[in-house]
């Protein structure tokens with residue numbers, strides 16, 4: 001039998017090989033759980049191997065040494081080469097394969113086609129009529145044109161109903177007049193809008209006969225297809241450097257009474273007829289589909305960012321030796337410290353949990369997308385509630401996990417050689433884009449308050465909120481029943497979420513009955529409401545994790561996932577335990593039990609730690625991290641990496657003659673006086 005950990009190679013650092021030899025499970029079989037099938041896991045590795053054979057697809061130098069212009073150019077260069085090889089490398093209809101190819105070749109800092117693939121094509125698929133698809137979608141899919149999704153403005157992102165860009169219907173010419181009347185009405189932020197794209201779906205407030213119909217989507221050609229010069233009445237550019245994600249040209253756009261044909265409004269579900277008659281869509285929020293598309297996929301992208309940082313941190317922690325546990329023995333791997341384990345392992349469990357919750361979310365999304373094709377909209381509210389909560393909780397917890405991974409690497413974590421700071425910068429954009437986290441938690445809260453009201457009125461609620469009308473125990477059964485089952489934990493999470501949802505509901509009701517207007521009462525309860533949304537979402541994540549473990553057949557994989565789930569449930573419960581202590585659902589003795597289970601879990605995970613992260617099968621090429629190298633040879637490569645610094649091109653920099661020498665000379669002169 002071969003090694004269970006598939007990353008073992010001759011010549012690797014012995015400290016990391018030692019870790020891999022301890023694996024109790026086959027890492028490639030575990031990859032099948034993470035990527036949802038063995039075939040998908042195989043395909044990732046096949047794609048990586050094929051890419052490695054194409055020299056022009058390799059990074060010209062480590063990305064942190066490139067300027068912003070060079071980053072933009074490098075991403076575009078690779079996109080060009082990729083286009084030549086695309087059909088040989090991936091199944092272009094498989095989003096996961098495309099995403100993987102992007103991660104390996106280009107990485108997370110963006111590329112000219114990022115928004116084209118993530119939003120422009122999806123919005124055309126969902127919102128364009130067949131005729132419009134013929135005109136734009138098929139050209140977009142062949143990359144004859146490049147587009148983006150331009151919704152956010154300088155003055156408004158969250159509150160779509162106040163977008164200032166107007167699309168006024170002119171019946172006489174059967175055109176819409178698109179206009180940016182103020183500075184704040186400029187589109188500001190859309191990815192790739194600045195320099196790369198020549199088309200955009202622009203979201204503007206529709207006005208017919210002076211009546212405001214709210215945000216609608218319009219196809220706008222921004223640039224000449226041959227010269228790439230902006231078309232008349234269009235001003236477009238880059239918004240400048242950002243915290244990270246700087247290979248992408250997030251842009252601005254000013255439209256000056258630009259006229260577009262009536263048929264440029266995306267009209268699959270909603271219509272404006274020639275005479276200006278407005279025909280409503282089957283559901284008012286159908287046009288928000290591109291946002292829901294990204295939100296539904298964000299759990300998996302966040303899981304990926306988190307797993308990348310943890311792969312780097314855990315591998316490094318297995319070769320980094322510092323200090324002693326037993327003074328008579330050699331210095332230990334820092335991974336031996338309980339604090340290091342506590343800092344990293346719960347986040348490994350979260351990365352798995354997000355991936356499993358993500359798979360369930362994408363399944364629901366695919367169903368709703370199919371339903372919407374035929375005008376069926378019943379599940380849209382459920383999906384919106386679920387994705388709103390998950391995008392907020394998952395991005396926030398990912399932020400915490402990546403930062404812990406960085407700190408766990410000590411000083412070298414702060415160097416771009418770890419690459420964790422770039423991953424952090426890219427990932428935390430997710431707390432803001434696709435709906436600012438607080439705003440989206442409050443969207444879920446609306447759904448939860450409706451469910452709570454129904455329960456109070458004696459109705460039975462089902463599905464995602466079914467637990468609100470299920471029987472509850474006054475006291476948690478954790479450590480109170482002979483059999484150790486996850487159900488007792490999940491029931492405790494349910495209790496906590498239920499209590500908080502009703503606490504927020506009662507507070508809101510009390511304010512409403514005291515005569516406060518709904519929006520004011522809502523604002524005064526909003527912290528409690530976001531708490532309810534978080535607890536509900538964290539319950540869902542724990543349930544999704546437990547459902548996956550339950551379904552796994554392979555004994556060793558199940559056992560390894562079971563260990564992670566056990567850690568997850570104890571760690572997460574400790575994190576929210578105050579809610580259960582408050583009403584005596586948990587007692588001090590149970591808290592001690594949960595804490596000791598957590599510490600026991602850390603010990604159980606320890607031998608498999610490197611294998612849990614190896615199972616994500618992230619190649620060196622996609623990790624772009626010296627600390628996270630698969631072979632563990634960090635130190636000599638840190639030294640090599642630093643040679644790329646342009647400061648090292650000469651022994652003496654011009655600043656010496658210009659500034660430092662005069663400074664020291666004059667200081668010396670002064671001290672002689």
Ligand SMILES: CCCCCCCC/C=C\CCCCCCCC(=O)SCCNC(=O)CCNC(=O)[C@H](O)C(C)(C)COP(=O)(O)OP(=O)(O)OC[C@H]1O[C@@H](n2cnc3c(N)ncnc32)[C@H](O)[C@@H]1OP(=O)(O)O
Nearest residue numbers: 095157158160161285288297301380381384433434435446
């Ligand atoms: C293989 C694929 C891979 C994909 C990979 C993806 C990741 C790649 C990673 C890295 C690349 C980087 C990519 C970056 C991309 C970023 C792009 C952007 O950021 S695009 C801009 C986003 N902008 C927002 O999200 C604004 C947030 N605001 C809103 O969405 C709305 O304003 C909202 C939801 C807050 C309120 O909507 P209202 O203004 O129309 O509000 P009212 O009229 O009061 O309606 C509320 C009712 O509508 C329902 N509702 C709202 N949205 C719904 C929806 N989508 N579906 C169903 N119902 C909805 C609500 O549940 C509520 O219902 P009730 O009244 O309670 O019954």
Ligand SMILES: Cc1cc2nc3c(=O)[nH]c(=O)nc-3n(C[C@H](O)[C@H](O)[C@H](O)COP(=O)(O)OP(=O)(O)OC[C@H]3O[C@@H](n4cnc5c(N)ncnc54)[C@H](O)[C@@H]3O)c2cc1C
Nearest residue numbers: 150151152156157158189190191429432433434435436438
């Ligand atoms: C990396 C990145 C990429 C992006 N890409 C795109 C893109 O491709 N296309 C595009 O159109 N846009 C894009 N955006 C814009 C993004 O979608 C918006 O910035 C986002 O939706 C937040 O809106 P805002 O900037 O108006 O925040 P604001 O709403 O101004 O948020 C400021 C604060 O106000 C609070 N707040 C606002 N409203 C409420 C409320 N009702 N209740 C309680 N608190 C509230 C928020 O919680 C936050 O704390 C991108 C942004 C980033 C960072």
